[in-house]
Amino acid sequence: MTTKDAPKVLTKYPNTRYMGSKRKLIPTIAQVVKQLDPKSALDAFAGSGCVAYLFKEMGLEVTSNDFLKFSYHIANASIANSKTKLTDKDIDFLINTKSGGHNFIQTKFKDLYFSDEDNAFLDNLWWNINLLKDEHKKSLAFAAVSRACIKRRPRGMFTYTGFRYDDGRKDLTRSLKEHFLLAAKEWNETVFDNGTLCSASNTDVFDLKDKDYDLVYIDPPYVSNHSDNDYTRRYHFVEGFISYWQDDEIQEHTKTKKIVSHPSRFSSKTTIHKAFDDLFGQFPNSTLLISYSSNSIPTKEEMIKNVGETP
Numbered sequence: 009m010t011t012k013d014a015p016k017v018l019t020k021y022p023n024t025r026y027m028g029s030k031r032k033l034i035p036t037i038a039q040v041v042k043q044l045d046p047k048s049a050l051d052a053f054a055g056s057g058c059v060a061y062l063f064k065e066m067g068l069e070v071t072s073n074d075f076l077k078f079s080y081h082i083a084n085a086s087i088a089n090s091k092t093k094l095t096d097k098d099i100d101f102l103i104n105t106k107s108g109g110h111n112f113i114q115t116k117f118k119d120l121y122f123s124d125e126d127n128a129f130l131d132n133l134w135w136n137i138n139l140l141k142d143e144h145k146k147s148l149a150f151a152a153v154s155r156a157c158i159k160r161r162p163r164g165m166f167t168y169t170g171f172r173y174d175d176g177r178k179d180l181t182r183s184l185k186e187h188f189l190l191a192a193k194e195w196n197e198t199v200f201d202n203g204t205l206c207s208a209s210n211t212d213v214f215d216l217k218d219k220d221y222d223l224v225y226i227d228p229p230y231v232s233n234h235s236d237n238d239y240t241r242r243y244h245f246v247e248g249f250i251s252y253w254q255d256d257e258i259q260e261h262t263k264t265k266k267i268v269s270h271p272s273r274f275s276s277k278t279t280i281h282k283a284f285d286d287l288f289g290q291f292p293n294s295t296l297l298i299s300y301s302s303n304s305i306p307t308k309e310e311m312i313k314n315v316g317e318t319p
């Protein structure tokens with residue numbers, strides 16, 4: 009496949025290095041979905057949003073869901089949004105308006121993840137984002153700041169404190185403000201109208217209002233003895249930022265000042281089998297397309313058997 013033929017998602021959609029991202033599988037997923045020829049699709053565990061964006065590009069009426077708020081804003085900015093962009097004036101407002109001395113991040117997260125200057129930028133930015141009236145603009149700004157924080161962080165995560173793993177990459181020499189400006193431009197470029205009404209949702213998959221989607225794409229965290237599958241823990245700083253830590257409880261005794269993880273039935277050996285059973289039963293009229301790691305629990309054989317048995 010040449011760059012010219014590559015789906016826009018591979019050339020235009022920001023590459024986020026999101027844990028478990030299916031970006032590399034996009035050509036395969038595109039091929040499978042083309043054969044199925046659905047008109048509507050749910051990406052039930054959207055994460056970085058790249059698969060939902062592929063579906064949008066293929067002309068499907070897409071619903072993108074994830075229980076993380078920052079993932080929701082990415083989807084609301086790039087999938088549900090068909091025309092709104094951040095203007096130069098919006099961006100100038102976001103970075104240059106003085107919000108009035110808020111310093112929660114500067115004090116709570118001092119010396120943990122970013123410089124004092126970067127922390128002050130974030131404190132100011134959050135209040136300005138919330139003064140934006142348009143929900144898609146807000147989401148574009150939240151998507152941009154999430155990308156900025158993840159790119160500015162060595163290894164793109166918040167499970168350790170301090171500045172080790174700084175290998176001098178260009179991303180690690182840029183300020184958060186510079187990253188934000190670049191990311192705002194990148195998210196703006198993802199906005200397009202595919203002629204359908206796409207939407208974004210932010211809920212546990214079991215709380216989704218059932219709808220008859222032609223296709224449901226299922227890419228939950230993987231349960232195994234080895235891999236990390238706690239998305240809240242990995243990205244707690246950006247997740248907390250979205251509500252300025254008002255919706256989330258910080259675990260004060262931790263060095264990382266992480267928030268309490270959102271419980272997921274897809275994260276533990278004891279709940280995973282029933283979680284899959286229930287999920288398969290939740291969409292009886294849809295074609296289910298599942299990505300799962302072959303050395304995880306349940307195994308491929310167990311899963312196929314269970315789908316067969318779902319009424």
Ligand SMILES: C[S@@+](CC[C@H](N)C(=O)[O-])C[C@H]1O[C@@H](n2cnc3c(N)ncnc32)[C@H](O)[C@@H]1O
Pocket residue numbers: 026027028029030031052053054055056057058059073074075076079211212213214227228229230239271272273274
């Ligand atoms: C493997 S990742 C998805 C990756 C995504 N397909 C991509 O390409 O970027 C799994 C996602 O499931 C979300 N998640 C985990 N448990 C969930 C639940 N019970 N309901 C909704 N989302 C959940 C996580 O926040 C994470 O973003």
